[in-house]
Amino acid sequence: MMSQEKVVHMVKCCECLHAKEYREICESTGQYIIKVRCRKGHWRHGRLDGSCDLHRVMARRTARCPDYVTTSDSEEDRQEFLRDLAASLPVERIVFEANGEAVDITEVEPWGGAI
Numbered sequence: 001m002m003s004q005e006k007v008v009h010m011v012k013c014c015e016c017l018h019a020k021e022y023r024e025i026c027e028s029t030g031q032y033i034i035k036v037r038c039r040k041g042h043w044r045h046g047r048l049d050g051s052c053d054l055h056r057v058m059a060r061r062t063a064r065c066p067d068y069v070t071t072s073d074s075e076e077d078r079q080e081f082l083r084d085l086a087a088s089l090p091v092e093r094i095v096f097e098a099n100g101e102a103v104d105i106t107e108v109e110p111w112g113g114a115i
Helices: 054-059 075-088
Strands: 002-010 019-026 032-038
Touching: 032 054, 054 075
Parallel strands: none
Antiparallel strands: 002 019, 019 032
C-alpha cells in the first residue's frame, strides 16, 4: 500500500503555478519516490490522480494546464528556463530509502523494479 507525504518543495513545472512535489511512500518498506501534481487538481482526468514522477514533469502539456503562466520576459528566456529545468530533473525514477539515500533499482519491489 502506498501513502502520500507532503513535501514543501514547490516546482514550477513548465511554469504551472500550482505544481508541487510530494513523496509517494511504500508503507511496507518505507521507501519513497518523488512525484509532482497540481495543487488545484487540474492534472486530474476524471477519477485518475493526474500526478507524475518528478523525472516526467517535462511531459506535462502546458497547453492543457489552465494555470500555465509564463514568468519569463521573452520566449528566449522561457526556452532557457525550460532547458535549465530539463537539465536539473532526474532522467529516470529514483527510489529513496526512508533516510533519503537512493536505492539500487534492482532492489525495488513496490514499483515493480521498472524505472
